[in-house]
Amino acid sequence: MSEREFEININPDWLKKYLGKILIGIFLFVMLITSVKTVGPEEEGVVVQFGRFNRTVDPGLNFIMPFGFETMHKIPVQRQLKQEFGFRTSELGPRTEYDKEQYVDESLMLTGDLNLTDVEWVVQYRITDSYNYLFKVRNAEKTLRDMSEAAMRKIVGDRTVNEVLTVGRQEISSSVEALLQEMCNEYENGIRIDQVVLQDVNPPDPVKPSFNAVNEAQQERETLINQAEAEYNRVIPRARGEAKETIQLAEAFALNRVNRAKGEATRFNSLFSEYQKAPEVTKQRIYLETMERILPKLGNKIITDEQGSNVLPLLNLNPVKESAP
Amino acid sequence: MNKKNLAIIVLIVLGIVLANGTFYVLDETQQAIVTQFGRPIGEPRTTPGINIKAPFIQKVQFFDKRYLEWDGERNQVPTVDKKFIFVDSYARWQITDPLQFFIRLRDESSARSRLDDILDGETRNAIASHNLLDLVRSTNRDPEITEEFMEELEVLENIQVGKARIEQIVLDKANQRTSDLGVRILDFRFKRMNYVDEVRDRVYDRMISERNRIADQFRSEGQGEARIIEGSKELELAEIQSNAFRTAEEIKGKADAEATAIYASAFNQNRQAVDLYKFLRTMESFEKSMDEKTSIILSTDSEFYKYLNSLN
Numbered sequence: 001m002s003e004r005e006f007e008i009n010i011n012p013d014w015l016k017k018y019l020g021k022i023l024i025g026i027f028l029f030v031m032l033i034t035s036v037k038t039v040g041p042e043e044e045g046v047v048v049q050f051g052r053f054n055r056t057v058d059p060g061l062n063f064i065m066p067f068g069f070e071t072m073h074k075i076p077v078q079r080q081l082k083q084e085f086g087f088r089t090s091e092l093g094p095r096t097e098y099d100k101e102q103y104v105d106e107s108l109m110l111t112g113d114l115n116l117t118d119v120e121w122v123v124q125y126r127i128t129d130s131y132n133y134l135f136k137v138r139n140a141e142k143t144l145r146d147m148s149e150a151a152m153r154k155i156v157g158d159r160t161v162n163e164v165l166t167v168g169r170q171e172i173s174s175s176v177e178a179l180l181q182e183m184c185n186e187y188e189n190g191i192r193i194d195q196v197v198l199q200d201v202n203p204p205d206p207v208k209p210s211f212n213a214v215n216e217a218q219q220e221r222e223t224l225i226n227q228a229e230a231e232y233n234r235v236i237p238r239a240r241g242e243a244k245e246t247i248q249l250a251e252a253f254a255l256n257r258v259n260r261a262k263g264e265a266t267r268f269n270s271l272f273s274e275y276q277k278a279p280e281v282t283k284q285r286i287y288l289e290t291m292e293r294i295l296p297k298l299g300n301k302i303i304t305d306e307q308g309s310n311v312l313p314l315l316n317l318n319p320v321k322e323s324a325p
Numbered sequence: 326m327n328k329k330n331l332a333i334i335v336l337i338v339l340g341i342v343l344a345n346g347t348f349y350v351l352d353e354t355q356q357a358i359v360t361q362f363g364r365p366i367g368e369p370r371t372t373p374g375i376n377i378k379a380p381f382i383q384k385v386q387f388f389d390k391r392y393l394e395w396d397g398e399r400n401q402v403p404t405v406d407k408k409f410i411f412v413d414s415y416a417r418w419q420i421t422d423p424l425q426f427f428i429r430l431r432d433e434s435s436a437r438s439r440l441d442d443i444l445d446g447e448t449r450n451a452i453a454s455h456n457l458l459d460l461v462r463s464t465n466r467d468p469e470i471t472e473e474f475m476e477e478l479e480v481l482e483n484i485q486v487g488k489a490r491i492e493q494i495v496l497d498k499a500n501q502r503t504s505d506l507g508v509r510i511l512d513f514r515f516k517r518m519n520y521v522d523e524v525r526d527r528v529y530d531r532m533i534s535e536r537n538r539i540a541d542q543f544r545s546e547g548q549g550e551a552r553i554i555e556g557s558k559e560l561e562l563a564e565i566q567s568n569a570f571r572t573a574e575e576i577k578g579k580a581d582a583e584a585t586a587i588y589a590s591a592f593n594q595n596r597q598a599v600d601l602y603k604f605l606r607t608m609e610s611f612e613k614s615m616d617e618k619t620s621i622i623l624s625t626d627s628e629f630y631k632y633l634n635s636l637n
Contacts, residue, residue, distance in 0.1 A: 239561075
């Protein structure tokens, strides 16, 4: 229907008149789109003339020979590119999501003590030589992936599982970086490795609980030791204090004892020197004074005769006491 | 007029056909050989750009000039020490002699299948004639031991050959076998290597038991350490307390001795002094031992009576 209308609308005379111009228009249009190229700010344009490398051009508007005499490859030389191993970033956002399940083969590797470990890593790189990148290696990206896996396994294969999981991380990533760069230079793929970053490094899932158990046991060990030390710290300083107290008390006792002895001795000596002058009287006086002090305080006082046979006062001790003054 | 136009058109078409048969574009990534009735003519062409050949009778065969990738199959092979592993390898190769390549292999896909045969075969041979450890490790590096207790566990056994060497062996042998094919294998590397699934589970079991051993060791170490601290606490406690007691007793004893000496020197001067002391001490005792609850019976035979009597 529309085709028919189209045919009807074309006026043969009009066509004849303008055919030349239309052809020139199409020619110019094709020329324009095949010769004007924009190169992005992070890119570099590699111009190939009849299949032969001709020049590289800077970002901005560029003109090349039209109709495919020259073609341009745009290579993002300024952009940092990255490859992920053992996982893929599946969704970028406020919370980046990762896909891990199907990449276990990529990350599971043998360590030098023939254990297995799960290493995830990222290789950040840049294309520094676009000529080599394009023309020296076919499939440079895939090549880099293979190289990176081989390099990581080579480095991890020389370390124990414990080193890989704990202390060796930094050393491993720098070793892999160096090895990978060396391989890149050898392959002349025009790639410079910026950084190899180890992500999650874990024991394989089935073994994980027992690795955690080791950590727990380590904590437990520390706890037990700390508890024992706490008990020690609780008891010993106190015992030291108590010991000091005991000694000081003994010293106090000694001081007391000696001083008292000295005092008593001095007192006795003074008394004795006077006593010697009048022994009987002094003795009598002291006796009386003492009795005077004692007797009023006493409850029962029973005085028996010489025979001591009169026991009557013993029978009613209480009444006597009550009647006492 | 019409005839003239026709002639021009025919000439143009002929020119295009001729140009098309004479000129060919060789890409930066390619190399080519020119054949005449199927027979290669001249040296391989490697200069990119527009090249010339004789039209119609000569044909051009293009080949890739770049480093090409080869990705191995997952080979499942037992090692010398009877460990079943699978190995995934890759290699880089290049068509170095396109003429020879064209004669022997004709195109890339047949080259690929030849490389599969050769490299997979050599990989299997290499694995089957080495220990697993040699395939995993490349150097005889000593592990960095972080904690003392790990020492017995963190052992890297020494290797005889090593991964790099085995890769080199495979590469050399494969290159020998591909020497007449016009290709060169640039390098060969093991990419992935792992236990086969059945073995893997047993390896996991071993790892678990190993870890449990460490965990038990930790616990027992903790308990032992705690006991040591406990013991040293008791020891120190006993030392402190008994020393204090001893010192205290010594001090007291010394004081007692001193006091005794002082008393003796005062009370024991002569008989009279002894007498007086006895008397005074008795008086003191009376005073101390008697109170309102005391009942006193003073009989005539008692000491007291004597004094009482003398009181009257």
